[in-house]
Every structure is written in C-alpha cells, then in structure tokens.
Amino acid sequence: MDISQKIAALVRLGQYLDPADKAGKDELEAVKQRAFEQNGWFTPEFIDLALANISRYYLDGNALRTWLDQYPNAGSPATVKEVGIVAAGNIPLVGFHDWLCGFLSGHKVRLKLSGKDEVLMKHILAKLAEWYPETAALTSVEEMLKNCDAYIATGSNNSARYFHYYFAKYPHIIRKNRTSTAVLTGTETEEELEALAADVMVYFGLGCRNVTKVYVPENYNFEPLLQALRKYEHLIDHNKYKNNYDYNLALLLLNNNYYMSSGSLLMQENPSLFSPLSVLHYEFYTDILALHAELRANDEVQCIVGRGGVAFGAAQQPSLSDYADGVDTMAFLTGL
The missing domain is CATH 3.40.309.10 (Aldehyde Dehydrogenase; Chain A, domain 2)
Structure with a gap:
C-alpha cells in the first residue's frame, strides 16, 4: 500500500469508529462490550470518548496529510524494518498512536498488547484486514517481541528499567511514568x-x-x-x-x-x-x-x-504531533 491508500484506509476507519454514528455497527458495539467485560475500567462512556478522540484528531484525512508533510520519507523507507511496539493498557487504545506511526512509516509493526487493552485494537486490525487484505501483512500481534530492528516501549518506571536492559543495543524509545x-x-x-x-x-x-x-x-x-x-x-x-x-x-x-x-x-x-x-x-x-x-x-x-499551556478540557485530545514524552515517534521511525 502506498501512503495515499493507507490514509484512505485510516479515514474509513475513523468513520467506522466514530461513536456519533452507531448505525449498522452492531459488531463494534459488541466489541466495546467485550472490552468492558475484560477490563472494568473501560466503561462504555470512556471507550466512546477514546474512539471519538481517535476518530476526530488522528483519523481525519486533512490532518493526516498535513502531519505527514513533515516527514518526506514516511511510507517509503530505504529498508523496511521490523519495529516492536510494547503498548500500555491504562486507558482504551492508549497504544493506537504508536501503531499509527508504525503503520504510516512503511515499516512492519510487531505489536505486544497489554492484556488490559487488547480487544479493541485486535478488532481494529481485523476490520482493516477485512476491508484491505494487504494490511494484514503490515502488523502482527505477538506475545513476545524478539529480534526486532527497533523498539518502542511504554510502561512504568520499573518496567522501563527492564526495557532499557533488553533493548539497549537496538534503536529505541522507552517511556516511563508521566x-x-x-x-x-x-x-x-x-x-x-x-x-x-x-x-x-x-x-x-x-x-x-x-x-x-x-x-x-x-x-x-x-x-x-x-x-x-x-x-x-x-x-x-x-x-x-x-x-x-x-x-x-x-x-x-x-x-x-x-x-x-x-x-x-x-x-x-x-x-x-x-x-x-x-x-x-x-x-x-x-x-x-x-x-x-x-x-x-x-x-x-x-x-x-491552564492559560499559557494546554487549553482547559483539551488534555485528553492530543493531536497527531503531540508525542508522548515529547519524543517525535514519526521522526524516530522514518530515520531508522
């Protein structure tokens, strides 16, 4: 898939995830219920909030194209790498932005999901593969990430120490408590x-x-x-x-x-x-x-x-360029 095809796929995904339009989305509603049953912190109210924010701020076609203009190499790396992503599980789809960066970078994503937050992301990947079969080869969900070319890992201060130990010799982004x-x-x-x-x-x-x-x-x-x-x-x-x-x-x-x-x-x-x-x-x-x-x-x-910082009420509405820990994930991936 070229970058324009990937953007088209993501825009369709954004329309599908938008909780404001529930028509014909019985399957998605059932998936949200399963996610809540698996993790009681993921209430329907907060799952819908996460989906709405992803749909609005991450999966808008114009926003995606404007953001990607900053990264000329996105989608066509000189050498395709295997990027291992260790996702957190504290809020619904918290690892979506890392996956999105990996997907658009042109590298292959190997994804280690948290047991607390795997239902929604697995459904998203399955839905993309249903619409666009070629996406199935671009992301794999795995229990262990070995022999990747680079790693992005998010966890606690304690787990970050282990990530640094295991991933030290590879290009990496490792995030701690914030x-x-x-x-x-x-x-x-x-x-x-x-x-x-x-x-x-x-x-x-x-x-x-x-x-x-x-x-x-x-x-x-x-x-x-x-x-x-x-x-x-x-x-x-x-x-x-x-x-x-x-x-x-x-x-x-x-x-x-x-x-x-x-x-x-x-x-x-x-x-x-x-x-x-x-x-x-x-x-x-x-x-x-x-x-x-x-x-x-x-x-x-x-x-x-606050005034002079992030606007009141906007903390949970990060844009595509609001990177966790202030580290530019897309620049890291396109620079591999």
Whole structure:
C-alpha cells in the first residue's frame, strides 16, 4: 500500500469508529462490550470518548496529510524494518498512536498488547484486514517481541528499567511514568473549571495526560473547583473506583489529614506530582513564572493545563504531533 491508500484506509476507519454514528455497527458495539467485560475500567462512556478522540484528531484525512508533510520519507523507507511496539493498557487504545506511526512509516509493526487493552485494537486490525487484505501483512500481534530492528516501549518506571536492559543495543524509545498538572490563577471561569474537571476525571484519572495535581495561588477559593468536579459524582458508583476512594479517605481520616471532597474526588495538599487514584493533589505557589519554568523542566510532566499551556478540557485530545514524552515517534521511525 502506498501512503495515499493507507490514509484512505485510516479515514474509513475513523468513520467506522466514530461513536456519533452507531448505525449498522452492531459488531463494534459488541466489541466495546467485550472490552468492558475484560477490563472494568473501560466503561462504555470512556471507550466512546477514546474512539471519538481517535476518530476526530488522528483519523481525519486533512490532518493526516498535513502531519505527514513533515516527514518526506514516511511510507517509503530505504529498508523496511521490523519495529516492536510494547503498548500500555491504562486507558482504551492508549497504544493506537504508536501503531499509527508504525503503520504510516512503511515499516512492519510487531505489536505486544497489554492484556488490559487488547480487544479493541485486535478488532481494529481485523476490520482493516477485512476491508484491505494487504494490511494484514503490515502488523502482527505477538506475545513476545524478539529480534526486532527497533523498539518502542511504554510502561512504568520499573518496567522501563527492564526495557532499557533488553533493548539497549537496538534503536529505541522507552517511556516511563508521566503525569499532568494544571496551573490556576483564581480567575478561571465556570466553563474553564468544568473543562478542567474533565482533564482530571475522564478515564478515572488513569492516563498520563490526566491532571493529578493543581497549583493554585495563596488564598485560593476551592469551592468553584469542587463544584465543577461534582459533574463527575457518578463515577463513585463504579465499584473499582469507589474502593480506591474509600481506601484513600480512610487513610486521610486515620492520619488526621486535612482534605476536601467533591463527592467523588478527594483533594489533599501534597508536594508530589503523582496522586493516588481518586485523589487530586494541590500546592500553593507565589511566582507563576518560576513555577511554569520548573514544570517545563520536569521530565515527569506530560502536559501543563491552564492559560499559557494546554487549553482547559483539551488534555485528553492530543493531536497527531503531540508525542508522548515529547519524543517525535514519526521522526524516530522514518530515520531508522
């Protein structure tokens, strides 16, 4: 397949995945249900959100062509390599962008899916092969990735150490734990705070682009933010999430720590960027310029939400050129 044929295939895939159009998609609806049954964190609400974002931001024909214009070698490498991709499984189809880059680069993709997130991606690959049989030879799903020419691996800080050990002698991109923050000024509108609530709460806060800590000025009034977060009170009805909420609430009470609650999210003053599931950390600042400089220099920060950074509500809507860890995946692949 040449690059234009691949783009046409991806545009058709985007139309198929778009949850706004459910007509004639009984098979996809059944697959989404299976994905939820396999992983209780993948609720229908959040699967649809992931599919909508992929369809809108990754699989639009014009966006794909504009993005690929930056990579003249995309689709026609001098030598076709075998690229092993180890995908994470924290949110639905979290490894889709890596696969997309591999597919469009012209290399062969060997994909190791997480057991937490394999149903949706396997269906996507099967659907492409049904429409375009030639795609079947371009991606293989494997349990072990041996003897690849290059690797892209995403995991925890602990697994990253193993990836570095095993893949050190090959060209590689290895990603570790990251999270996102928000910097507030206290002048945010009700609409901005509601958008921020989505950045915090969608996918239960499990993504690296989810905000796990907010920085606020001294004497900040938290009530409008807590009110905005109440939009997601229904998440407390999710058994897995409620177990985390109850556990963290018990810890705060036992330690006699001050906290606030929106009804489904606990807020605690804490210097750590990473917060437990169902908890949002906050910290007061005095110099916003110094804070932004510090956060931009921190390699654990995926994105900074707020005025002057990622727009409120857009943290989970990355574009094709918003690369994880800021490493240009497509440049890496086309440069092999």
